[in-house]
Amino acid sequence: MLEINNLKSRIGDTEILRGLSLSVNAGEVHAIMGPNGSGKSTLAQVIAGHDDYVVTGGEVTFMGKNLLDLEPEERAREGIFLGFQYPVEIPGVNNAYLLKAAVNAKRKHQGLGEVDAFEFLKVAREKMALLGMDPKFLNRGVNEGFSGGEKKRNEILQMAMLEPSLAILDETDSGLDIDALKAVAEGVNTLRAPDRAIVLVTHYQRLLDYIEPDFVHVLSEGQIIRSGDKSLALELEEKGYDWVREAANA
Amino acid sequence: MKQSALSIDDLREAVMRLPDDSLTATREAALASLDEQGFPSIRDEDWKYTDLSSAIDVSNRWLAQGAKTESTDALRKSIKAITASIDAHWLIVANGIVDLTCFGEPADIEVEKFSDSATPFVMDRPLADLNAALLHDGLRVQVHGATEKPLGVLLIDETSGGAGVTQANVDIEVAPGCDAEIIEYQVSSGSEDHYANSVIALQIDQAAHVSYVRIQNRRAGHIQTARLSVALSADARLNMASYDLGGGLVRNDVDIDINEAGADATFNGLFLAGDGQHIDNHTRVEHRVGPASSSQEYRGILNGRCRCVWNGKAIVHKGADGTDANQANHNLLLSDHAEIDAKPELEIYADDVKCSHGTTVGQLDETALFYLRSRGINKRQATQILTHAFAADLVARAPVATAKDAITALVEKRLGELIKEEDL
Ligand SMILES: Nc1ncnc2c1ncn2[C@@H]1O[C@H](COP(=O)(O)OP(=O)(O)OP(=O)(O)O)[C@@H](O)[C@H]1O
Ligand SMILES: [Mg+2]
Numbered sequence: 001m002l003e004i005n006n007l008k009s010r011i012g013d014t015e016i017l018r019g020l021s022l023s024v025n026a027g028e029v030h031a032i033m034g035p036n037g038s039g040k041s042t043l044a045q046v047i048a049g050h051d052d053y054v055v056t057g058g059e060v061t062f063m064g065k066n067l068l069d070l071e072p073e074e075r076a077r078e079g080i081f082l083g084f085q086y087p088v089e090i091p092g093v094n095n096a097y098l099l100k101a102a103v104n105a106k107r108k109h110q111g112l113g114e115v116d117a118f119e120f121l122k123v124a125r126e127k128m129a130l131l132g133m134d135p136k137f138l139n140r141g142v143n144e145g146f147s148g149g150e151k152k153r154n155e156i157l158q159m160a161m162l163e164p165s166l167a168i169l170d171e172t173d174s175g176l177d178i179d180a181l182k183a184v185a186e187g188v189n190t191l192r193a194p195d196r197a198i199v200l201v202t203h204y205q206r207l208l209d210y211i212e213p214d215f216v217h218v219l220s221e222g223q224i225i226r227s228g229d230k231s232l233a234l235e236l237e238e239k240g241y242d243w244v245r246e247a248a249n250a
Numbered sequence: 251m252k253q254s255a256l257s258i259d260d261l262r263e264a265v266m267r268l269p270d271d272s273l274t275a276t277r278e279a280a281l282a283s284l285d286e287q288g289f290p291s292i293r294d295e296d297w298k299y300t301d302l303s304s305a306i307d308v309s310n311r312w313l314a315q316g317a318k319t320e321s322t323d324a325l326r327k328s329i330k331a332i333t334a335s336i337d338a339h340w341l342i343v344a345n346g347i348v349d350l351t352c353f354g355e356p357a358d359i360e361v362e363k364f365s366d367s368a369t370p371f372v373m374d375r376p377l378a379d380l381n382a383a384l385l386h387d388g389l390r391v392q393v394h395g396a397t398e399k400p401l402g403v404l405l406i407d408e409t410s411g412g413a414g415v416t417q418a419n420v421d422i423e424v425a426p427g428c429d430a431e432i433i434e435y436q437v438s439s440g441s442e443d444h445y446a447n448s449v450i451a452l453q454i455d456q457a458a459h460v461s462y463v464r465i466q467n468r469r470a471g472h473i474q475t476a477r478l479s480v481a482l483s484a485d486a487r488l489n490m491a492s493y494d495l496g497g498g499l500v501r502n503d504v505d506i507d508i509n510e511a512g513a514d515a516t517f518n519g520l521f522l523a524g525d526g527q528h529i530d531n532h533t534r535v536e537h538r539v540g541p542a543s544s545s546q547e548y549r550g551i552l553n554g555r556c557r558c559v560w561n562g563k564a565i566v567h568k569g570a571d572g573t574d575a576n577q578a579n580h581n582l583l584l585s586d587h588a589e590i591d592a593k594p595e596l597e598i599y600a601d602d603v604k605c606s607h608g609t610t611v612g613q614l615d616e617t618a619l620f621y622l623r624s625r626g627i628n629k630r631q632a633t634q635i636l637t638h639a640f641a642a643d644l645v646a647r648a649p650v651a652t653a654k655d656a657i658t659a660l661v662e663k664r665l666g667e668l669i670k671e672e673d674l
């Protein structure tokens with residue numbers, strides 16, 4: 001589904017991704033772990049199409065298409081969803097309005113008509129109930145004054161409404177209380193399907209207790225230096241990153 | 251660059267041609283005063299950014315053609331459409347001629363024409379002189395009680411047969427303790443060049459409350475100079491919002507006089523400017539006594555090649571202790587060719603005063619733009635959504651509920667046009 005080959009990217013004069021390769025197939029769940037500043041969010045933003053990040057080498061294909069040729073909105077409509085590490089507050093833009101505009105943009109791309117307003121609200125309320133979100137969040141400004149955990153739940157709500165083929169969740173577990181973590185994990189697990197893939201960026205093994213990954217990768221200094229199964233996450237939790245780095249340098 | 255001069259001889263002829271009535275003496279005095287003072291020029295500090303050469307040019311052409319003002323066939327239709335869009339007791343000045351046909355018979359509002367009244371009207375500035383010299387007739391309005399519908403003041407211009415120049419003058423007093431809603435709507439259309447000059451005075455008596463909405467939607471290229479002077483008595487309250495959507499060269503002066511303690515003036519404004527527009531909002535608050543408060547927030551959205559000015563002046567006079575004055579101006583510049591001159595000015599001569607001011611000039615938040623695009627919303631729509639959000643806040647603050655739908659529709663429409671202008 002997603003093929004990343006020797007990807008290099010910089011922001012300003014700083015090279016951040018330095019030849020990163022990753023292959024994600026339909027039906028799989030991947031976890032990406034790694035020290036602060038290693039380039040995890042950069043990878044997520046490059047896949048989503050943020051133009052502050054300049055791609056200086058390598059290829060990224062998504063379902064056979066050259067992803068790097070597409071605008072951010074086209075990538076989203078093709079089925080990529082990024083759950084932001086720091087969701088943006090947009091005062092004055094109604095949360096329900098954004099959800100509906102996003103759903104309609106995708107439907108239009110698929111050649112479908114606009115979603116029925118009544119049906120849309122019904123589905124949104126159902127998903128919110130599942131995530132333990134009060135329906136009144138629909139009528140607030142996007143993330144405006146939301147607590148850290150509320151913002152993350154809101155990201156998952158958007159994901160649930162958009163039903164992406166590839167969801168990249170950047171530290172969606174950070175800042176969540178235990179109930180919220182369970183709710184979010186449930187939201188993600190509901191999405192798990194043979195034709196979908198999920199990439200979780202996380203610092204904590206705890207999330208992986210709820211969402212079991214097929215693969216765990218370690219990103220360090222802009223490269224994936226080790227990949228393994230879920231036991232790698234446990235090992236990292238126990239020993240930290242130094243041993244992986246040493247092993248990679250050896 | 252030398253500013254062309256108004257041809258006073260032609261102007262004198264035009265004044266002579268107006269009906270000989272109780273206004274004649276005032277017109278002649280105003281003409282003499284204008285002759286002496288001359289038109290404002292960019293050498294005047296207050297007019298530094300706004301060059302009235304084009305207004306003088308239109309005026310001279312109009313004068314040279316015999317100062318005739320003919321109405322278009324479509325004028326009645328335009329009046330009908332606007333008075334139908336907002337339910338109010340409408341006082342109309344159409345092409346400079348007062349028209350009471352859409353006023354109805356509200357029990358608590360009294361109206362009389364300047365020509366029927368003995369009270370002279372005051373002029374203190376060149377543009378007020380021009381207004382007085384060329385004024386057909388003005389309206390004096392007394393609001394005595396709360397009416398079920400707002401009072402509407404529609405200044406509409408739609409002339410044919412060459413350049414047009416029109417004057418409007420309305421004087422409103424809201425009696426002590428009354429709650430009044432007022433809508434001022436300035437609009438123009440037609441294919442001819444036009445210059446409209448208006449003077450509106452509003453006296454808010456003791457403990458009276460006025461909610462005031464101003465809409466300016468003149469045709470592209472048309473010129474407007476408009477002065478609104480508001481005087482507040484003890485415990486009087488003004489809650490006002492202005493919306494500037496159209497016009498070529500627009501200069502609004504809002505003067506607020508706080509003459510007695512306990513008064514509160516809140517006035518906000520939104521201006522939307524695109525290619526070829528110049529919108530200048532000058533506000534001036536005189537805090538003569540305290541305690542009293544004033545607060546203003548103007549927001550501008552600029553795209554294409556345009557220039558806007560916001561100049562907010564607050565003067566706190568000696569002894570006006572307990573004054574609280576706030577001013578803010580925030581601007582969104584969507585193009586490299588858009589220009590804003592934002593200038594807060596505070597003059598404080600009292601001791602116990604709370605004043606604040608802030609201005610910002612910026613582009614759309616890139617992070618928010620990317621966030622929306624990452625949800626599948628295209629760049630143009632995302633730009634539109636964020637720009638609307640910036641404007642929506644001020645639309646929500648329109649204090650006259652009856653006018654809100656019309657304002658929302660006008661703002662949405664104008665924003666749609668503005669964002670189309672940009673090459674996204
Ligand atoms: N706009 C920017 N300007 C300069 N440097 C940047 C910018 N954005 C990111 N970086 C740098 O790029 C590096 C990678 O950042 P990134 O956010 O991808 O790390 P991360 O792995 O997600 O870290 P964390 O675990 O803390 O979220 C960091 O050193 C960061 O300081
Ligand atoms: Mg990160």
